[in-house]
Structure formats: structure tokens, C-alpha cells
Amino acid sequence: MTISAAERAYAYTKNRILRGELAGGDRLSEGQICTELELSRTPVHEAFLRLEAERLIRLSSRQGAVVTPIPISEAADVLEMRDALERTAAARVAARRRDPGEVAAALRGPLDRQEAAMAAGDVDAFVEADTDFHATVVALSGNPIAAHFFDLLRDRQLRLAYAVLTSTELALSETLADHHEMAARLRAHDADGYGVVLDRHLARHQGLL
Structure with missing residues (x-):
């Protein structure tokens, strides 16, 4: 085409x-x-x-x-929307008792891509996989409206992620470690635990903007 x-x-x-x-x-x-x-x-x-x-x-x-610079207010708004959508998604996954194997299989792709990108020092690929990981979590909720709204935030999320993950103050390994812990919490249907990790994850990003 x-x-x-x-x-x-x-x-x-x-x-x-x-x-x-x-x-x-x-x-x-x-x-x-x-x-x-x-x-x-x-x-x-x-x-x-x-x-x-x-x-x-x-x-x-x-x-x-x-x-156009990224306004601090916009960064905060995007992170707030991410928090609301992801937290709700984790609660739905837990309430519906999604099969842990299905959850693991869905998240394996983005996590494997992040592992490979980090090993290769490929920040571009890492950021793309980072955004895909969070989008997959929302998709696992089975709510297509939530997935649609999350997708509308994609460009702004990518720009924020590049701004944060190219900072020398945050190692890619920290982000990846958060993702592995989030995946484990989701497999265990631990929505509260997922929320705790998400709070830390987003607070770290907010602090570097």
C-alpha cells in the first residue's frame, strides 16, 4: 500500500x-x-x-x-487517566477471575520485547513495548470502550514515555521490574497489589516531568 x-x-x-x-x-x-x-x-x-x-x-x-512543549498539567492529566483506566481494568480482571495462563500469555509479548530492547539498548523499541504492555492490561479487562479511550491517549503516552525513559535518572530496568510485578499481581487477581505498584510506577514518572 x-x-x-x-x-x-x-x-x-x-x-x-x-x-x-x-x-x-x-x-x-x-x-x-x-x-x-x-x-x-x-x-x-x-x-x-x-x-x-x-x-x-x-x-x-x-x-x-x-x-508545542508538554504542559505539566497535560502530563498530570494523562497519568491520571492512565491510572483510572488501568486500576479499573485490574479490578475487572480480578473480579472475573481471568485465567492466569491467558493473562501471562497476553503480557508475555510486550515483556519479552522490553527485555530484548533493554539488552540491545534500543530505547525506541522499549518505549513502544512499554505502551503496549499497559494497553494490553486494559484490553484484558474485556471492556472495549476502556480500550478505545486508552488508545486515544497513545500518542501522548508515547511522548511522555520518551521524555521519562530517556532521562538518566530512570533506568529501563526499573520500569521493566515494575511491569513484571504488575503482571504477577494481575495473574494472582490481586487488584489492590496491582494498584500499589501502579502508584509507584506513575509517581516515579510524574516526578521526572
């Missing part, structure tokens, strides 16, 4: 923003992206309009395009 020029420009620029290669406050020109992707101005302009609608950049006649 061939993607359009506008989609290429959008995906390329968005990925750089989410990964922190383009930091909050950085100026970005359409001409720069045109040159890097060998595209004409029109599809890049369309991509910029789309990124502005998602509040990843700001457009103005004076400054052009500027990458």
Missing part, C-alpha cells in the same frame, strides 16, 4: 516530535521537511495543519511552526 506524500510528511514529523528529537519550543520549517523528504510544499503544509490540530505544533504568521 502506497501512502500519500502528506501522510509521509505527517508520520515523519510526528514521530520526531514524539521521540523528542524535536523538543518543545523548537522551530520547524516546511522547507526543512520538504528538503529532508524530497517533497513539495503542499503535502508538508497539509501535514503541519494536521499536527497543529493535534496540538503537537503551533502555527503563526510570525514564527512559523513551533513544537
